[in-house]
Amino acid sequence: xxxxxxxxxxxxxxxxxxxxxxxxxxxxxxxxxxxxxxxxxxxxxxxxxxxxxxxxxxxxxxxxxxxxxxxxxxxxxxxxxxxxxxxxxxxxxxxxxxxxxxxxxxxxxxxxxxxxxxxxxxxxxxxxxxxxxxxxxxxxxxxxxxxxxxxxxxxxxxxxxxxxxxxxxxxxxxxxxxxxxx
Amino acid sequence: xxxxxxxxxxxxxxxxxxxxxxxxxxxxxxxxxxxxxxxxxxxxxxxxxxxxxxxxxxxxxxxxxxxxxxxxxxxxxxxxxxxxxxxxxxxxxxxxxxxxxxxxxxxxxxxxxxxxxxxxxxxxxxxxxxxxxxxxxxxxxxxxxxxxxxxxxxxxxxxxxxxxxxxxxxxxxxxxxxxxxxxxxxxxxxxxxxxxxxxxxxxxxxxxxxxxxxxxxxxxxxxxxxxxxxxxxxxxxxxxxxxxxxxxxxxxxxxxxxxxxxxxxxxxxxxxxxxxxxxxxxxxxxxxxxxx
Numbered sequence: 001x002x003x004x005x006x007x008x009x010x011x012x013x014x015x016x017x018x019x020x021x022x023x024x025x026x027x028x029x030x031x032x033x034x035x036x037x038x039x040x041x042x043x044x045x046x047x048x049x050x051x052x053x054x055x056x057x058x059x060x061x062x063x064x065x066x067x068x069x070x071x072x073x074x075x076x077x078x079x080x081x082x083x084x085x086x087x088x089x090x091x092x093x094x095x096x097x098x099x100x101x102x103x104x105x106x107x108x109x110x111x112x113x114x115x116x117x118x119x120x121x122x123x124x125x126x127x128x129x130x131x132x133x134x135x136x137x138x139x140x141x142x143x144x145x146x147x148x149x150x151x152x153x154x155x156x157x158x159x160x161x162x163x164x165x166x167x168x169x170x171x172x173x174x175x176x177x178x179x180x181x182x
Numbered sequence: 183x184x185x186x187x188x189x190x191x192x193x194x195x196x197x198x199x200x201x202x203x204x205x206x207x208x209x210x211x212x213x214x215x216x217x218x219x220x221x222x223x224x225x226x227x228x229x230x231x232x233x234x235x236x237x238x239x240x241x242x243x244x245x246x247x248x249x250x251x252x253x254x255x256x257x258x259x260x261x262x263x264x265x266x267x268x269x270x271x272x273x274x275x276x277x278x279x280x281x282x283x284x285x286x287x288x289x290x291x292x293x294x295x296x297x298x299x300x301x302x303x304x305x306x307x308x309x310x311x312x313x314x315x316x317x318x319x320x321x322x323x324x325x326x327x328x329x330x331x332x333x334x335x336x337x338x339x340x341x342x343x344x345x346x347x348x349x350x351x352x353x354x355x356x357x358x359x360x361x362x363x364x365x366x367x368x369x370x371x372x373x374x375x376x377x378x379x380x381x382x383x384x385x386x387x388x389x390x391x392x393x394x395x396x397x398x399x400x401x402x403x404x405x406x407x408x409x410x411x412x413x414x415x416x417x418x419x420x421x422x423x424x425x426x427x428x429x430x431x432x433x434x435x436x437x438x439x440x441x442x443x444x445x446x447x448x449x450x451x452x453x454x455x456x457x458x459x460x461x462x463x464x465x466x467x468x469x470x471x472x473x474x
Contacts, residue, residue: 010188029187030187030188030190031187031191031192031193031194032185032187032190032191032192032225032228032235033187034187034225035223036274037187053221053223053226053227054223054226054227055223055280055286055289055290058287058289061289067263067292067293068288068289068292069292069293070289070290071291071367072222072226073217073218073219073223073226073293073405074218074222074293075187075192075215075225075235075237077192077193077194077237078194078218078237078239078240080194081240121289123289124288130320139283140288142287142290143286143287143288143290144287162389166381
């Protein structure tokens with residue numbers, strides 16, 4: 001569904017600059033357009049999904065300036081100057097992020113709609129807490145709904161990814177430099 | 183109906199002064215937006231009435247948490263994650279840090295702001311019982327200057343408050359005098375994560391011998407807006423908590439509250455839960471407990 005309304009460029013709209021997955025991008029769109037719609041429609045990054053459109057389901061989760069956000073609740077003007085990471089930016093040079101590998105191995109993905117959001121919530125957790133406890137994993141995933149897996153496979157994938165990170169990887173995933181290098 | 187972005191204007195002037203000038207030039211025209219966790223929901227659903235919005239996101243002054251010897255001043259646009267990560271908040275105002283952890287998900291907490299929670303004015307606002315228990319003060323600013331009110335005076339009705347059209351909620355100030363108090367906070371909702379409170383009760387207490395020397399009680403969802411329970415406080419002050427005092431406090435509570443009937447719960451259920459929470463609070467006061 002298109003929330004852009006008039007798709008033609010309007011000179012009154014501001015040019016908004018930000019970085020997506022390490023790449024510098026500029027869009028000229030209505031400043032209230034949702035970051036979610038800008039990512040999907042203007043930048044054709046359709047990995048980020050819309051679920052509820054009201055910040056309850058977490059399907060549209062992306063990372064903005066190192067924090068997890070629901071991109072359906074971010075007017076794109078507030079992303080001006082931001083550093084944004086979407087699910088497309090998780091793999092590095094074609095190599096899957098340890099979380100993506102773990103989701104494959106442990107059946108963390110079924111229909112796939114919630115998966116990008118789950119991965120981003122997981123990436124956010126591991127960036128701050130490389131070796132999370134079960135309570136921390138539960139809290140990190142509490143804002144992401146899944147209607148297929150019953151959550152246990154996702155939880156197991158998260159635990160496995162965290163267990164699999166060695167000290168160097170854990171450090172690396174937390175550093176801004178690596179993100180910028182993607 | 184989905185919202186149409188082209189129908190709304192949004193500007194980000196980038197400083198408090200510039201925002202205040204805008205609010206003063208066209209009072210009632212501009213709607214401030216911080217983390218967007220309320221307004222963007224309304225926008226997506228096509229029910230956002232505001233045609234012109236002014237962004238508070240990214241104004242560092244509004245997001246700062248500053249301490250003096252006597253006060254902690256929390257910028258209105260500080261997020262709930264900011265609160266959870268701040269050492270002075272977690273150590274001296276643990277109820278506020280705990281309430282912050284109850285708000286939505288991590289993604290919501292990184293965007294939703296303390297000021298937004300108050301201005302939105304939900305009767306169920308998670309941060310309100312803690313702020314009432316800590317005797318918070320609200321600082322408002324406009325081109326005309328700043329003024330302060332006690333937080334319990336801020337809400338004046340359902341989704342109504344004392345802010346003038348040209349005013350911005352600037353900061354929430356907490357007096358640093360609760361280090362030795364007992365702290366109590368309990369929220370009853372449908373599930374642990376992402377749920378809105380059916381009833382919540384927060385309290386700070388200081389005992390002298392076995393008598394209640396000082397007590398402040400704040401409640402969510404027991405009136406059309408978050409309220410201090412002054413009558414209950416009066417029923418407890420100076421008393422040793424006995425069965426009779428408990429009964430008197432519970433009667434005072436039932437007389438003082440006006441819970442709402444809504445999709446989340448009935449008035450009757452809220453009354454019963456409120457009475458039970460007051461009982462739990464007083465029990466923990468006497469016997470100690472995890473949340474007291």
